[in-house]
Amino acid sequence: MPRFSVIVPAYQVQAYLPACLESVLSQSYDDLELIVVDDRSPDACGEIADEFAARDARVRTVRTARQEAPGPAREEGRGGAREEGPGAAGEEGPGPARNAGIAEAMGDYLVFLDGDDTLTPHALRSIADRLKETGEPDVLVHGHALVPWTGEIVRDPFAGVLSEQGPAPFRLEDRPGMLRVRASAWNKVCRREFVGDGGFAFPPGRHTDLGWSYPLLMAAESIATLERVCVHHRQRSVPATAGRADFDVFDQYDRVFGYVDARPELAQWRPVLFRRMVDDLWAVFSGRGRLPRDTRAEFLRRARDHYRAHRTPGHPAPVSSRLRHTTIRRNLYRTHRALELGRLLGRRIARPTVRLATALRAAALRLHYRVQLRLPIRADRALFAAYGDRGHGCNPGALEEAFRTLAPHIRTAWVAAPEHHHTIPTATRRITPDTAAYWTALARSKYLVHNTDFDRRLVKRPGQVLVQTHHGTPLKHMGLDLRERPAASHELDFDALLRGVDQWDYVLSPNRHATLTWQRVHPGRYTVLPYGQPRNDVFQRATSEDVRRLRESLGVPEGTVAILYAPTHRDYRRTQHLRLDLERLLRRLGPGFVVLARAHHRHGGPLVPVPTPRVIDVSDHPSVESLCLASDALVTDYSSLMFDYAGLDRPIVIHADDREAFEAARGTYFDLRSFAPGAIARSEDELIDIFASGHWRGSRSTQLRSAFRERFCPYDDGRAAERVVRHVVLGEPQSPPAIPPAERHPVPSAAAAAGRAPLTSVPRSAAETTRAETTAAETL
Known part of the structure; x- marks a missing residue:
């Protein structure tokens, strides 16, 4: 008897079915059977299922009676309408196919x-572990993510409900918020005996999951949750079949209330389910293209009847949804239609009005800038920015602090979007991009400091x-070297790039390699200041108490080794998915x-869709330097952060599992294998071996890091910002020697300060130890 019976109804999904089945069969937890229910699909789904069954004994194919009404389907989920691809199967929906799979299932x-x-x-290993931890519950509700046709991964907005808080397992009355989770079959794992004893079955229809999920949760004696994303649910933009299939939602809620x-x-x-019903009915009614126009009035009439039939007196509608409740309860179809037409007309009027207002504002700002350009430059003003309009940080942030300390007669200002203003020190003026204050500061500040480029409309004044x-x-290749790499340049305007370079007066350089590279890829008449990276000064000034405080603020448990994982951007990939299974690593x-x-x-977002106490997403943290100080080791691939981190003299491990693809798309100036800052892992398993064996901070890694630091961190001694300010502002070209x-x-890491030996909690056989030593010898 297998632990899991994975049931997959297949109907018009021949392009996606192989990936679905492979994702099951490639699981690290293999105690399973895979039941593919060919719903008499007119495409090759049945043949694909048979091919998988022929090559893997865990796969079985089941066939149902022929569908009578094939075509794409839409199914209504909690919180709004959602489009389902043809995988939802004809008018009968996937329910009968799932029932056929349940009848054949033998798993727990x-x-x-x-x-x-x-x-x-x-995913199955995590589910199996959670089931064991929670004492074999009747139902386990796990996390999921939606995958639109564009490919990005969208986390369920109600994922927080699944957080593992309080006792587990529990009953529904202990956590009623579980009814807010999407009413779907594919985000729940159900004990087979519980399903059989309760007589649960999927009803036919497009909204079959409603008639399954709610009774299941209400009847369960024990429920557990797993916040981890276990399923990626594809959403394909498929036009709805004109018809009345979505009227099935009324029958499904009749079944749910009949069960109650x-x-x-x-x-x-009843009151909770009633609110869920109103939300779902409204999503169908208001969803664009969900209902044929000539059926909308009838749908709203039936919605009114269901509202009256299932409403529980004494439970008023939530304030946030009273409008939809009123529209349905009173059948205000004509009123709703009039409001829709009014909104449409308002949008049509608003668009040209907004465009006109935008054009007038832009013209006014251009005129304002031209006036400011004719006024005197303020010698006591300095304007700073980093990464476009992001918050205070990086090299400009360190220099802004040095300006205030060493040249207090200079008044500093920082350009950032309003959502980043909280990162700017109180002594520094906050300026929002593309405002009158912004163009005034750009025109009249003597000092302009940036780590990328200011607005290309900048007129550099004498x-x-x-x-x-x-x-x-x-x-990575930069500047003019990207001309031969279109995947990385993204139609970069090289003429505009060179015009920007012509405006530079000084360029900071952390080492000789950077100086030679910048002068070649950004040719100009600027002066190079080989003074180091100002942002790294904090590494020499920080104390062990600073490290302790930073770790505490980030939620790093005391006594643990904190690995900072910071991968770089992949130009050859449209989506920047996580390259490591961090949960498996930990x-x-x-x-x-x-x-x-x-x-x-x-x-453009968090690296980890669902952070956990041991996987802490710090993508929004304003200071990467603080993250370096809080960590005990760095894992990266081709990020320039390795050069900064080397100045801390802490272990660095390179995870380069796609070196050939990255080299082809972007290119690098030298091969990390020949001059590495530490151990190099070519796969996830090698990375695990490097940490489990202690090679990540062994003697060979220390030797490599020392040579790397000598070459690339010659000036990062804690006084880089001071040297820049003394040279540029105070006119003292004879800077303090490095x-x-x-x-x-530099301040030691928490692990080094505690004198802990390399940690390993993974039982290792002699063969594994030999393999780890061989890997280390090859990669180091």
């Missing part, structure tokens, strides 16, 4: 997937000093390790 637990869904790696009415002990759930700090040592390394996950600033790396004493 039932897992449901649509034919175009996929299980995430190690037959069991007086469940009466407490007497202004523009300092280009950059943001790291170049490993599971193998044991409770003595945590991960601080940091996305690249171009990632302290040699061997004589520096």
Whole structure:
């Protein structure tokens, strides 16, 4: 008897079915059977299922009676309408096919997937572990993510309900918020005996999940949750078949309320289910393209009847949804239609009005800038910015602090979007981009400091000093070297790039390699200041108390080794998915390790969809330097952060599992294998071996890091910002000489300060130890 019976109904999903089945069969937990229910699909789904069954004994194919009404379907889920691809199967929906799979299942637990869904790696192992931890509950509700046709992964907005808080397992009355989770079969794992004893079955229809999920949760004696994303549910933009299939939602809620009415002990759930019903009816009614136009009035009439039939007196509608409740309760179809037409007309009027107002504002700002350009430059003003309009930080942030300390007669201002203003020190003026204050500061400040570029409409005036700090040592190809790499340049305007370079007066450089590279890829008449990276000064000034305080603020448990995982941007990939299974990494390394996950600033969101106490997403943290100080080791690939981190003299591990693809798309200035800052892992398993064996901070890694630091951190002695300000502002070209790396004493990591030996909690056989030593010898 297998632990899991994974049931996959297949109907018109031939393009997606192989990936779905592979995601199941490739799970690290293999105690399963895979039941593919060919719903007599007119495409090749049946043949694909047979091919998988022929090559893997865990796969069985079941066939149902022929569908009579094929075509794409839409199914209504909690919180709004959602589009389902053809995998939802004809007018009967996937319900009968799932029932056929349940009848054949022999596993302890039932897992449901649509034919175009996929299980995430190690999902079944995580589910199995959670089931064991919670004492074999009747139902386990796990996390999921939606995958639109655009490919990005969208986390369920109600994911927080699944957090593992309080006792587990529990009953529904202990956590009624569970009814807010999407009413779907594919986000629940059900004990087979519980399903059989309760006589649960999927009703026919497009909204079959409603008639399954709610009774299941109300009847369960024990429920558990798993916040981890276990399923990626594909959403394909498929036009709805004109018809009345969505009227099925009324029948499904009649079944749900009929189930409740037959069991007086469940009466407490009527008000909650009623609100869920209203939300779902409104989503169908208001969803664009969900209903043929000539059926909308009838749908609202039936919705009114259901409202009256299932409403529980004494439970008023929530304030946030009273409008929809009123519209349905009073059948205000004409009123709703009039409001829709009014909104449409308002949008049509508003668009040209907004465009006109925008054009007038832009013209006014251009005129304002031209006036400011004719006024005197203010010698006591300096304007700073980093990464476009992000908050205070990086090299400009360190220089802004040095300006206030060493040149207090200079008044500093920082350009940032309003959502980043909280990162700017109170002594520094906050300026919002593309405002009158912004153009005034840009026109009249003597000092302009940035790590990328200011607005390309900038007119550099005689007497202004523009300092280009950059943001790291170049490993990836930059500037003019991107002309032959279209995947990385993204139609970069090289003429505009060179016009910007012509405005630079000073360029900061952390080492000789960076100086030679910048002068070649950014040719100009600027002066190079080989003074180091100002943002790294804090590494020499910080104390062990600072490290302790930072770790506490980030939630790093005391006594653990914190790994900072900071991958770079992949130009050859449209989506920047996580390249490591961090949960598996931590599971193998044991409770003595945590991960601080940091996305690249171009990632546009968190690196980890669902953070956990041991995987802490720090993508939004304003200071990467603080994250470096809080960590005990760095894991990266081709990020320039490795050069900064080397100045801390802490272990660095390179995870380069796609070196050939990255080299082809972006290119690097030298091969990390020949001059590595530490151990190099070519796969996830090698990375685990490096940490489990202790090679990550062994003697060979220390030797490599020392040579790397000598070459790339010659000036990072804690006084880089001071040297820049003395040269540029105070006119003292004879800067203080740099302290040699061997004589520096950066603050030690928490693990090093505690004198802990390398941690390993993974039982290792002799063969594994030999393999780890061989890997270390090859990669080091």
